[in-house]
Amino acid sequence: MVHKIALVGIGKIAVDQHIPAITNNPDFELSATVSRHASIDGVESYTSLDDMLEKRPDIGIVSLAIPPQPRFDYAVKALRAGRHVMLEKPPGQSLAECYALEKMAQEKGVSLFATWHSRFADSIPAAKDWLKSRTIKRFRITWKEDVRRWHPGQEWIWEPGGLGVFDPGINALSIMTEILPYDVHINAAKLEFPSNRDTPIAAHLAFTNPDNAVMDAVFDWRQEGPQTWDIDIETDQGEMKMSSGGAKLSIDGKSIVEGSDHEYANLYAQMHTLVQNRASDVDLSPMIHVCDAYALGKRITIAEFEF
Ligand code: NAP
Numbered sequence: 001m002v003h004k005i006a007l008v009g010i011g012k013i014a015v016d017q018h019i020p021a022i023t024n025n026p027d028f029e030l031s032a033t034v035s036r037h038a039s040i041d042g043v044e045s046y047t048s049l050d051d052m053l054e055k056r057p058d059i060g061i062v063s064l065a066i067p068p069q070p071r072f073d074y075a076v077k078a079l080r081a082g083r084h085v086m087l088e089k090p091p092g093q094s095l096a097e098c099y100a101l102e103k104m105a106q107e108k109g110v111s112l113f114a115t116w117h118s119r120f121a122d123s124i125p126a127a128k129d130w131l132k133s134r135t136i137k138r139f140r141i142t143w144k145e146d147v148r149r150w151h152p153g154q155e156w157i158w159e160p161g162g163l164g165v166f167d168p169g170i171n172a173l174s175i176m177t178e179i180l181p182y183d184v185h186i187n188a189a190k191l192e193f194p195s196n197r198d199t200p201i202a203a204h205l206a207f208t209n210p211d212n213a214v215m216d217a218v219f220d221w222r223q224e225g226p227q228t229w230d231i232d233i234e235t236d237q238g239e240m241k242m243s244s245g246g247a248k249l250s251i252d253g254k255s256i257v258e259g260s261d262h263e264y265a266n267l268y269a270q271m272h273t274l275v276q277n278r279a280s281d282v283d284l285s286p287m288i289h290v291c292d293a294y295a296l297g298k299r300i301t302i303a304e305f306e307f
Contacts, residue, residue, distance in 0.1 A: 002029050003061055004058055004059045005022060005029065007032075012154075013065050018063060019040065025265065034048070049077050060083060062078040062083045064085065067156040076104065089170060089174065089286075090290070109278065116178075120266035120270075124178055124246055131240070134237050137213050139209075139213055143171070143229055144223035145229070166200070170286050173217070173285075188298075191298070195303065
């Protein structure tokens with residue numbers, strides 16, 4: 001069965017990833033878009049979600065590719081209308097919002113998918129498998145990128161609920177929570193806030209873990225030149241390096257996975273499976289770490305930052 005889907009928010013990630021992933025998947029038909037300013041040639045477009053939900057009862061799935069701040073209200077409308085919902089990451093701007101959506105989907109008997117695209121990177125299964133039988137001694141996430149390059153003009157990332165540097169950092173946390181064989185929690189955090197912004201531009205997080213390994217994460221949005229999305233892990237039986245956001249993996253210096261970009265194709269394949277089974281997939285563990293970082297973080301105010 002081909003599922004009719006509406007894509008909400010025709011911005012950067014919709015154009016870069018969602019539209020190609022949907023149109024290349026024979027299980028889906030991109031039947032409508034909802035966007036206040038944009039549309040796609042050949043696809044019916046709406047400027048209001050209410051309007052789309054009323055006029056297109058045949059569209060069973062709504063995929064939300066808008067920023068986190070407005071996402072809850074959009075998701076509630078779609079769920080109330082009995083549609084399956086796919087959420088871009090992060091799944092909301094607060095944990096309570098996400099729990100409320102999960103409950104609502106359950107009550108309505110529809111699928112809710114809180115997506116974590118980085119978990120669908122090529123090296124994740126191999127990394128998870130390798131770590132299963134090892135003791136970790138050192139685990140370091142280094143996620144350093146240039147906000148001016150990746151988020152040009154996106155003011156929402158600096159506004160409350162926009163997560164700041166945790167917008168990319170939560171991708172690393174989604175990988176960490178997927179590949180580690182146990183749960184960890186933050187014991188200390190340091191967050192750097194530009195004096196003119198409401199969200200952090202850099203963060204350092206330290207984690208308590210059962211191996212007593214030195215485990216931390218460094219996020220920074222001020223990196224010019226080469227960009228870094230690495231996880232380096234030292235164990236009792238060798239060293240593993242994940243790079244390019246989880247696309248590549250090497251063990252003891254030997255390349256094991258040289259992946260390419262299938263993350264969004266895999267996300268939509270998973271959504272198809274969830275809808276077929278009337279199941280949901282809502283893992284909030286990466287979001288819990290972000291909320292704990294805000295709760296435990298020492299706040300450091302630094303110089304103003306302009307795009
Ligand atoms: P974006 O381009 O700034 O925004 C996406 C679209 O959302 C906009 O074009 C806008 O469309 C709509 N929108 C913005 N503010 C809104 C509001 N207050 N109410 C309703 N609609 C609003 O953002 P993006 O980069 O695509 O990111 C969207 C989500 O995808 C974020 O959660 C982000 O973390 C995630 N994501 C982004 C990337 C990336 O590389 N950019 C990668 C992975 C995941 P209209 O104004 O036309 O309605």
